[in-house]
Amino acid sequence: MLKTVIASLLLVTSAPVAPAVAGPEQVPHVVASNYRGLGDGIGFGQAKAHLCDLAKMFNDLASDPQFRDLEERQVVERIVAQPPPIGPTQQVRDLFSGYVRGYNRYAAAHPGCGARPISEAELYRFNYVSSNEGIFRAYEGIWPSPPKEQKERGSNSIAVGSRGTNGGKGVLLGNPHVPWYGMVSFWHARLTIPGKVDVEGTTLLGIPMVYNGYNRGVAWSATISTAASYSLTKLKLVDRYTYLVDGKPEKMIDRGTHWDTRFGPVTRALRTNPHLTGYELTPLPWTETEAYAVTDNAADRLAAVNSAAGFLEARTTGDLKASLVKHGGTVRTNIVAADKRGKTLYAGIQVVPDVADECVVDREFLRRNSVAIVDGTRSACKPGLLGMDRMPWIESDTYATNSNSSHAFVRADKPLTGLPPVFGNETVMNMRTEFGLNEIPRHLGRYDAATMQKLVLENRNTAAEKYLDKMPCTREECDVLKKWDRRNEIGSVGALLFDRWFAAGGTEAAFDEVVAELGPKIYQPLGENQYLVRDGRKIPLHGGPGSSGVYNLINMDWQKQDVSDGSSFIFAVEYTDKACPTAYTLMAPARPDLYSAKKWQKGALCR
Numbered sequence: 138m139l140k141t142v143i144a145s146l147l148l149v150t151s152a153p154v155a156p157a158v159a160g161p162e163q164v165p166h167v168v169a170s171n172y173r174g175l176g177d178g179i180g181f182g183q184a185k186a187h188l189c190d191l192a193k194m195f196n197d198l199a200s201d202p203q204f205r206d207l208e209e210r211q212v213v214e215r216i217v218a219q220p221p222p223i224g225p226t227q228q229v230r231d232l233f234s235g236y237v238r239g240y241n242r243y244a245a246a247h248p249g250c251g252a253r254p255i256s257e258a259e260l261y262r263f264n265y266v267s268s269n270e271g272i273f274r275a276y277e278g279i280w281p282s283p284p285k286e287q288k289e290r291g292s293n294s295i296a297v298g299s300r301g302t303n304g305g306k307g308v309l310l311g312n313p314h315v316p317w318y319g320m321v322s323f324w325h326a327r328l329t330i331p332g333k334v335d336v337e338g339t340t341l342l343g344i345p346m347v348y349n350g351y352n353r354g355v356a357w358s359a360t361i362s363t364a365a366s367y368s369l370t371k372l373k374l375v376d377r378y379t380y381l382v383d384g385k386p387e388k389m390i391d392r393g394t395h396w397d398t399r400f401g402p403v404t405r406a407l408r409t410n411p412h413l414t415g416y417e418l419t420p421l422p423w424t425e426t427e428a429y430a431v432t433d434n435a436a437d438r439l440a441a442v443n444s445a446a447g448f449l450e451a452r453t454t455g456d457l458k459a460s461l462v463k464h465g466g467t468v469r470t471n472i473v474a475a476d477k478r479g480k481t482l483y484a485g486i487q488v489v490p491d492v493a494d495e496c497v498v499d500r501e502f503l504r505r506n507s508v509a510i511v512d513g514t515r516s517a518c519k520p521g522l523l524g525m526d527r528m529p530w531i532e533s534d535t536y537a538t539n540s541n542s543s544h545a546f547v548r549a550d551k552p553l554t555g556l557p558p559v560f561g562n563e564t565v566m567n568m569r570t571e572f573g574l575n576e577i578p579r580h581l582g583r584y585d586a587a588t589m590q591k592l593v594l595e596n597r598n599t600a601a602e603k604y605l606d607k608m609p610c611t612r613e614e615c616d617v618l619k620k621w622d623r624r625n626e627i628g629s630v631g632a633l634l635f636d637r638w639f640a641a642g643g644t645e646a647a648f649d650e651v652v653a654e655l656g657p658k659i660y661q662p663l664g665e666n667q668y669l670v671r672d673g674r675k676i677p678l679h680g681g682p683g684s685s686g687v688y689n690l691i692n693m694d695w696q697k698q699d700v701s702d703g704s705s706f707i708f709a710v711e712y713t714d715k716a717c718p719t720a721y722t723l724m725a726p727a728r729p730d731l732y733s734a735k736k737w738q739k740g741a742l743c744r
Contacts, residue, residue, distance in 0.1 A: 164337070164741040166327040169235075172228050175330055176235025177242075179345045183324045184243035187342055189250035191240070194320050194343060195259060196251055202280040203272075204262055206394045213262045216439060222465050223438045225261075229446045232345045233260055261439075263343050268441040268468045271367020271401075271433035278404035278421060279395045279431070291541045292360040293569060293688055294471075295589065298534035299479025301581040306712035307475030310589035311349050311358030314683075314690050315341075316702040317726035323349075323706050325724045327741045334449045337720070337742045339706045346445035348470070349706055352742070353717060354452035356710040357474035357482075359467070360539040363507050363561025366468045366488045367433040368520045369407070370400035370513040371498055374426050383516050400430035400513055407431075409506045419506075430513065434522050435488040440465030454482035454532055461486040462525045471539045477712040483537035483547040485529040489559055490520035507561045529553045529560060536577055540688075542570035549574040568599040568686025586711035586719050592688075593707060594735050596625040596679050598632065599686025600639050608638075609645045614652050617659055625681035625689070627664035627733070632681060634659040640684045667691070669699045669729060676729045680704060700725075704732075710740070717743035 165186075167178030184191060198204045207213055217224050225233070237257050244252040266273065293312040299305045316322050323339040328347070338350015348359040372380040378389045380398060390397040397403075407429075409419040421429040435441070444467055447460030454476045461467065466486040474482040496511040496518035503509050511518045529544035531537060537547050543561030544553045554563050566574075580588055601623040610618065614634075621631025634655060641647035652659060658666055664677025680691030680703060691703040707723040720740025725732035 164325060164327055166329065166741065168329045168331070171330065172231035173235040173238075175328055175334070176232035176237075176345050177239035178235075179232070179324075179326070179328070179340060180236035180239030180241075181243045182239075182326055183340070183342060184240045184247075184252075186324055187322075188244065188247060188252055190319050190322070191342055192244070192250040192252035195255050195263075196253070198259065198263060202394045203266065203276065206280070206392060207262055207265070208258070210392070213265045214258060216265070216437065217258075217261050221443055222440065222463070225439050226443050226446065226464070228449075229439070229442050232446060233257055233264075236260060236345045260343065264442055265439065267341075267344065268435050268439070269433050270365070270435065270469045271431045272436060274367075274408040275402070275404035275406070275431045277408070277418065278406035279402045281394065291569075291683060291690060292358070293538075293540045293573065293593070293690075294358040294360050294473035295536065295538045295573065295577060295592075296356075296473050296475035296481035296483070297536045297577075297581070297584040298475060298481040300534045301536050302479070302584040302711070303582075304585065304711070304713050306477050306479045306714075307356070307481060308584045308586065308589060308711045309351065309356035309358065309473070309475040309709070310593055311356070311473075311706070311708045311710075312593050312688070313339075313349050313358060313360070313705055314703050315705050317700045317705060322726065323724070325706055325722075325727065328449070335742065336449055337722070337740055338708075344442075346442060347448060348445055349708070350448075351708070351710045351718065351720060351740075352451070353477070355454055355457065355474055355476040356708075356712075356718070356720075357448060357451075357457055357472055358708075360471045360473060361541050362469045362471045362485055362487060363541070363543045364469060364485060364487050364489050365507045365509075365559050366435045366490070367431055368490045368492055368509040368511055368559070369421070370398075370430045370432055370511050370519070372398065372400070372403070372428045372430060372513040374424075374428055377423075377425070380428070381514050383514070398430045398513075399516075400519060401432045401436070403428050403430050405429075407508070409508070429510070432490065432520055434490045434520065435468045438465060438488075440488050441468045441470070452476075453478060454480045458482060458484055458486070458530065458532070466525070466528065471544075473537055473539050475710070475712070477718070479534050479712075480532055481535070481537045482532050483530060483539060483544070485544045485560065486525065487528070489523040489528075489557075491523040492520045492557065492559060493518060503558050504562065507559055509559055523557070523559075527557070529556050536581065538570075538573045538577060540567065540569040540573050542566040546570050546574060549578060567683070568603070569683060569688055569690070571603075572597065572599045572686055572688055586709040586721055589709035589711075590721060590737060593704075593709075594679070594689050596629075596681065596687060596689050598623050598625055598635065598681060599688075601635050601685065603686075604639070604643065605635065608643050610648060611645070612648065612652070614648075614659060625663060625679055625685075625687050625691075627677045627679050628662045630660065630662050632663040633661075633666055636682055636685050640682065667693055671729060674730075676733050678729065678733055679735075700729075708740070709737075
């Protein structure tokens, strides 16, 4: 008989089980005999914790023009019907069918929030679109109803191997930056199939995969990559709906919601932003003579879900890499990992287009955005899929890191360079990356979980350390910055003023504007302004914006006086000679009070 237990939440589908010992944050423990049962527990547990968010997400998708189009054309169903690596592995099929069963079971027993039963096809469509970066970033120019404003995505991760740690085994810091609420937020749990899987980590809502987690052998964390999974094709038009390929006219296909070509759907705009916020739109003209189509290389396969599902049974960094290679990699995601053997891994193994250099028609666009625009008048220029043997990765016993700069900045002493430009800029790094590459070597030979805990929450302001002394400031209010500790701690006076000033350009005129805007707030500690309210209690928050290079990234929604996104599931894992690693976690959205106090919880894996 299938048995699924969610111990810490007391969700039981068979005999009652005593709850696992837990600290202030109750971590659900899903125990199942197989993957279908594990998916059931994940779906049930996510619904119990986030039913209203999930119900809104699935209901919104039901009326979404992109999803309606996919459903009418049975696009995802045809992919799911194929064997891997195009279609889902049996492991993924079981996780998805179980998730739907568990979610529907909870929703049926707890009506509210407009929750309704979902189908496996809906869940596959959601995961499919989540992995189609190109179509998603061109959405506003393809379908008539644009999505809501997108949140910034990022992350930091550091893996240190045997040559850099206290105990000669691996240590990992995971610091993903995701929205604290709603779609693309985390659910934290321990997942167990006895003898096969025992992992603590997070799944994204609606996605039963662990991109950030650890087990007894290996710990891994995902960061958003600079690599693009898609390209644009510049079409030469004969008339508004006819384009030339190899000198012959071809008609666009009217889908009702959009126009398709042999290169993909035609778009009028693309979200292009090197910081991946998704706010900036680059117009792509559809004129009498030209138009642009999106070729998304992830659109005909389920590579990302297959790859990530394979992580659950990994025991070493080599196992993680093998899953990525076998299933075709992730989509716009790096994996950084450390294991008990003392090995580290950086793997930028992803779905990436193979673009011929002679086909690129806008090299500046490619340099700025890692997105190639190719010549659509030649059929030979349609991008293929880059082979696994041409991917950036490095396995070592020293260290690897990523903070959303390209593969070139994984190690200060051993840069990975010479890769196709669709992987990202090899000469420019962001300030969080700069902080990491300067700071990590200082502790080599001494790394343990405690070192990682301290490093990630030091709240040093990289921009202030680098630029403040050179910035023009002559007003009397500049004394605030002269006395500031150049950190974004709750008690730091000056952090808010500097972050706003630096983001506004750092000029004297910008300083005057920011001082006028903030008024007496410039003299207040950061926590007096950067806070949220839970159950009527004001909780001050440390951390700061990515624009200032604060490693512990926190982006505030100042209108709602709440966190939009940033440090979410922070975890530090140290492997030792013991059967279980030493692990500490902070699930900031679930317990902002613990995050505020920097009060870590012991990992749930060996409770």
